[in-house]
Amino acid sequence: EDAERAAHFQARIDADDRIEPNDWMPAAYRKTLTRQISQHAHSEIVGMLPEGNWITRAPTLRRKAALLAKVQDECGHGLYLYAAAETLGSSREELVDLMLSGKAKYSSIFNYPTPTWADIGAIGWLVDGAAIMNQIPLCRCSYGPYARAMIRVCKEESFHQRQGYEIMLTLARGTEEQKAMAQNALDRWWWPCLMMFGPPDQLSQHSDQSTQWKIKRFSNDDLRQKFIDATVPQAHYLGLTIPDADLKWNEASGHWDYGAIDWNEFKQVLSGNGPCNRDRIAARRKAHEEGAWVREAAAAYSEKQQARRTA
Numbered sequence: 001e002d003a004e005r006a007a008h009f010q011a012r013i014d015a016d017d018r019i020e021p022n023d024w025m026p027a028a029y030r031k032t033l034t035r036q037i038s039q040h041a042h043s044e045i046v047g048m049l050p051e052g053n054w055i056t057r058a059p060t061l062r063r064k065a066a067l068l069a070k071v072q073d074e075c076g077h078g079l080y081l082y083a084a085a086e087t088l089g090s091s092r093e094e095l096v097d098l099m100l101s102g103k104a105k106y107s108s109i110f111n112y113p114t115p116t117w118a119d120i121g122a123i124g125w126l127v128d129g130a131a132i133m134n135q136i137p138l139c140r141c142s143y144g145p146y147a148r149a150m151i152r153v154c155k156e157e158s159f160h161q162r163q164g165y166e167i168m169l170t171l172a173r174g175t176e177e178q179k180a181m182a183q184n185a186l187d188r189w190w191w192p193c194l195m196m197f198g199p200p201d202q203l204s205q206h207s208d209q210s211t212q213w214k215i216k217r218f219s220n221d222d223l224r225q226k227f228i229d230a231t232v233p234q235a236h237y238l239g240l241t242i243p244d245a246d247l248k249w250n251e252a253s254g255h256w257d258y259g260a261i262d263w264n265e266f267k268q269v270l271s272g273n274g275p276c277n278r279d280r281i282a283a284r285r286k287a288h289e290e291g292a293w294v295r296e297a298a299a300a301y302s303e304k305q306q307a308r309r310t311a
């Protein structure tokens, strides 16, 4: 009977039907979506930290207002995503605890530091640019709540990308020092951004199944290539140099060829040894502990309301 259900489920996916929370689904589908959506949620929340670092030091009031709004958006994205993950049956507390105990992953990219203001430009331009490339196809993912959350998230990411590019443009047209700061940020963020798309296709353990289930619509390498093709002309427009001596336009394929990615660095960051892994987890744990009174107050209030209703 299970085989019959699984076949029916796959037929619905093949017909581009949306799967909703109360529909039957294979346990492995539920598991991989819970994994991916919760990792995505953790990334949004941890992703507030590198940029939050510059809120008090943004160079103008206008820059500060935009950065504050952006960091708040990331928090909102984390909350929609936890809500989407909860529709699959795991509680938010459970998921957050897995992140705080270091058992659940979040994006490798947020383990890099933001020493200069240009990093805020580079994150918006490159990190959010890479995030959009990966997330636009997720708007058509087979799981309804995830796909719908992605629509709003992508609209906001596109504002984030533009504010980042505009910071880079201002710096690139500024003094020699400002231009050097922009180039230095690009030098540090370029390769880690390429790693955001995940391991090369032949090493991506979840890709085949996730593609069959239409959670993934493009492979890790395909999205990485799309990102490079879109970003190289933007770097040229800024007058900045991409730190890859092997980057070359390939007339025959119509794509940019690029150099070898240091997958050992990626492995190190995933196993907790990136430049900021420890700081990021420590900051999240501290925030979680300091927020305990808010959760307790909300629970007490809800109990009181409940008691009044049943009295």
Ligand code: ACO
Binding pocket: 035, 036, 039, 040, 041, 043, 044, 047, 105, 106, 107, 108, 109, 127, 128, 131, 134, 195, 196, 197, 198, 199, 203, 204, 205, 206, 207, 210, 220, 270
């Ligand atoms: N950082 C951390 N872990 C990663 C990364 C990365 N950049 N890329 C891949 N991984 C992990 C996978 O989560 C998986 O780990 P797990 O088995 O312990 O869960 C493992 O490496 C193997 O990778 P894949 O088999 O390729 O995994 P998957 O099919 O899930 O593809 C991808 C990875 C593309 C990141 C996918 O999960 C995805 O699209 N996620 C949603 C987008 C997202 O999370 N974005 C976060 C950054 S954007 C932002 O927050 C602004």
